[in-house]
Structure formats: structure tokens, C-alpha cells
Amino acid sequence: MARVRLSVAERREQLLRAAVEQIEARGVAAVRIADVAASLGVSNALVLYHFSTREQLVAAAFAHAAEGDLARLRRILGRRSTAVRRLRAAVRWYAPTGQAKGWRLWIEAWAAGLRDPELRRVAASLDREWKAALTAVIEEGVAAGEFPCPDPAGAAWRLTACLDGLAVQTTVYAGGASRATTRRWADAVLDRELGLPPDGA
Template sequence: MARVRLSVEERREELLRAAVEQIQSRGVAAVRIADVASALGVSNALVLYHYSTKENLVAAAFTYAAEGDLAHLRKLLGRRTSAVRRLRAAVRWYAPTGQAKGWRLWIEGWAASLREPALRSVTRELDQQWKAALAEVIAEGAAAGEFVCADPSAAAWRLTALLDGLAVQMTSYAGALTKATMLEWTDEALARELGLERAELADSAR
């Protein structure tokens, strides 16, 4: 049966989805253009026509995957409710016990970016967007008097650093911590950054 003819945008999205799956399965270093092409039943030349090099394809795949999560993060942070409630929902979703996908992909990206400047630039920009989105809502809540936070940007850095580190541990050593422990630690960290007691955080987030 003949393949359905796709638009350029549809074809590129198909290639990026396949690249993300292959990177998660094989790792950045091992994945090849041929792996992505084979997964879709297309030629290597077609993949190279759209992305020219493996490095370009990998960078685009990371951007594609991360922007999906960023869109959901912004949706959570943009709800019409208190800043505390939005932040708690976002942090719990972002944590490795939540629904955010792609932690294995991010860990692969961090490791590969040490050797690949183009990927390092992409992952740094995406990481900065995560931090900026959290910092904006922390600043909003502080301005509204919901809590006290003298440096929203630093608070966002500390929160994401903790969550990133926990994600590495949970991905590398599955079962090392329970979901309940992870949620307890994320609540403690968020409450500390907002100058709240854990009970106050829980009450405010209801």
C-alpha cells in the first residue's frame, strides 16, 4: 500500500517523533540516521533532506519534545487560581513521580551536550525557559502577598536543580525512593522557597 503523502510540517513532525523514540531507546551517541529512517520505513536521504546532519536532527528532536512539556507547564501555571496552587501543581507534575515525560531523554541530552555545542545551546535555552516560567509565577504570588520570596529567580533555580537531581536518581536507580517520599520532599522544598509551613502549603493549594 502506498504511503500517504505528508506535508513538509507533517513529515518533519513524524521524523522528530521517531527520533525522540530512538534516542530514548538507544541513546544519543548510538542513534543513527538509519535508525530513524528504518523506524518509519523511509530512506536515509529523506531524513537528511529535512535535517542535513544527525546533530541537527537530535537538536530538533530535543526541542520538539521539550516544547511539548513546556506548553503543558505554561498551561498549569496560567490557570486562574492562586499562585501557590499553580506552583504546587507544576512542581508535582515536573517531578519524576509526576506526568512529565522525557526524563531519560533529558538525561541523554545533558550528557551529550558536554561534547556537542549545538545541543548544549538548545538544552540551555530550554532549561532557561523552564526556570523563567516558574520564576514569573513565584514573583506574581509574592507581589500578591500570598507568600514571601525575595529572589524568585534563585528560588526557581533551586527548585529545578532539586527536581533534576531527583530525576537522575530515579531514572538511573528505579525504585530507590517511593513516590510518597518524592512528593514529601518536593512539597518541603516548595514550602521552604515560599516561606510557608508544609501545612500552610497544603491548605493554600486546596
């Protein structure tokens, strides 16, 4: 049976998906070009044609996975609804007990980024985009008189920092807080940052 010929963009997408799967299975430190190539039945040379180094492949794979979550966040925040409802939906989705995937990847990237400048640069850039998206909606809510948050950018930073910390606790350590408890904590942090009473949405 003839092999289907993929375009450059399609092949790159395929390689990135395979790299994400290998990172999730093996961790950033252990994944090799050969692992990605073997998972697709292609040569190492083909992978290296698209990504000249292992570090470049890992950074691109992480960006590919994280951009998917970022696109979902933007869709949630772009809904026709109040800022409070959009923010609460985003927090419940983004929280480690929600539907957002990729927490293992983020944690892997944070750890590997300590020694990999390219991965650190990509992770930092995506993190800024998350915070900017949340800040913009918080500013909308303040302008509309929905809540009195005096520092939208600071609120976005503190909110994401709390959720990141919860993700480490629930992803790395077993036997932590229940799903319901974690969700309640995330809601409480949002309420506090926006200056809302508990269950204010």
C-alpha cells in the first residue's frame, strides 16, 4: 500500500503530536529524537529535517500543546456573557480538576526550563499570554461595574499562581485535596481577587 505523502505543515503537525505523546510518556529529560521517529515509523533524519535539535523539537512540542489550551481559554473568555461568568468558567476549566489537559507538560516544562533556555523562553511567552487574556477580561468587568478589582494585572498573576500551585499539588502528589475541594478553593481565590462575596457569580 502506497504511503500517503504529507505536506510540510501536515508532517510538522504529526511530529509535534508524537513528540507531545512521548514527553507525556517519558518526561522531557528522557525523550529522544529516536523515540519520536520510532513512534511514527520514520527516520531520525526526517525529524531532524523539521527540527534541527532535540531542544528545538521539545520546545515546539510544548508550544503546540500549550497553544491548544490557550485557544480554548480565548474561546471561553470571548463568550457573550458577563465578565464574572466568563472568568469563573475559565478558572473551572483551567483548574487542575477541570477539563484543561497538559498540566504534566507544564510541570515538565517548568522543571526542564531551568536548564533549557529555549524551553524557558517558550513557556514564559505562553504564560504572559495567559495572564494578558485574563487581565483583559478582568478590566472589562471593572469597566462594566461588575466588580471593584483595583489591580487587574496583579489579580491575573495571583490567580494563575494559585492555580499553578494547586496543579503541582494535585498532579505530582497523590492523595491530596478532592476535586470538589480544589474547585471550591479556585472559586474562592477568584472571588477574593475580584472583590466579590463568596459564590458571587
